[in-house]
Amino acid sequence: MSGADSEKEAKSSAEGTAIEEKVALEVVEKKIPVYVMGRRYEVPEGLTIMKAMEYAGYKFIRGCGCRGGVCGACATVYRKPGDYHLYVGLACQTVVEPDMYLTQIPFYPANRASYNFEELKPAPEEIFKLYPEIFRCVACNACTKVCPMKIPVMDVISYLKQGNISKAAELAYDCIQCGLCTSRCMGELPQYHIIQLTKRIYGAKIASRSQHLREADEAIKSGSYEEPLRELMSIDEKELRKLYREREMEPWEAGEDWRPKETV
Ligand code: SF4
Ligand code: SF4
């Protein structure tokens, strides 16, 4: 290749890179209008509702926790143009759409029963007594349709009415207490509080304790961790950091068979 040819090639490659950068910039800069609590903002396309609100200048002091779809703090209600449906979602997981009208409902009011958990029996009657609203369910399934965690909320309530706490707790395992089901319930049930009580009763009073948890409990009570703890507390920060870096990590690739090594 002659010197002139390589110069030409370098120029065309530089132009190509410049065009790519310009396209990338335009993609990044593309803005769409959204309405937050009735006010119009132009926000970059592709942002989640949470990031779009922050871009628009809102600062979250409530209604934001994990930013990863697991704490349930960021429930949001929205409508889209030309669509009569009322949509709900988590602000940290839902991506903005052009002309979306939205508002946040970080807390949805619902009565929570008072109880002394220690005194509760693992019986469905205890739940019925504390939450008699459960029998107001009209099986409309609106709760299931809005649940961002895909929990079959209506089935959870049905199993409870049949007295099957274990099945209800199993189906509701992923509930993040966002309250969106409660916001749409025509029977006015506080599902998220009912689910919380169900899971507590199941976890503490019905589910059998796992063997390794029992062994860990016994090891703590018998003092097996006291000496290793004393040793840890006596070493300096540098050594502690080194130990932390070298600690046994859960290897993602190892699959479900991975178990921590027994070191005590
Ligand atoms: S069951 Fe209700 S409170 Fe729980 S995650 Fe689903 S919508 Fe949220
Ligand atoms: S939204 Fe309320 S009334 Fe409808 S199925 Fe769910 S719990 Fe029942």
Ligand code: FES
């Ligand atoms: S911030 Fe935790 S679920 Fe959205």
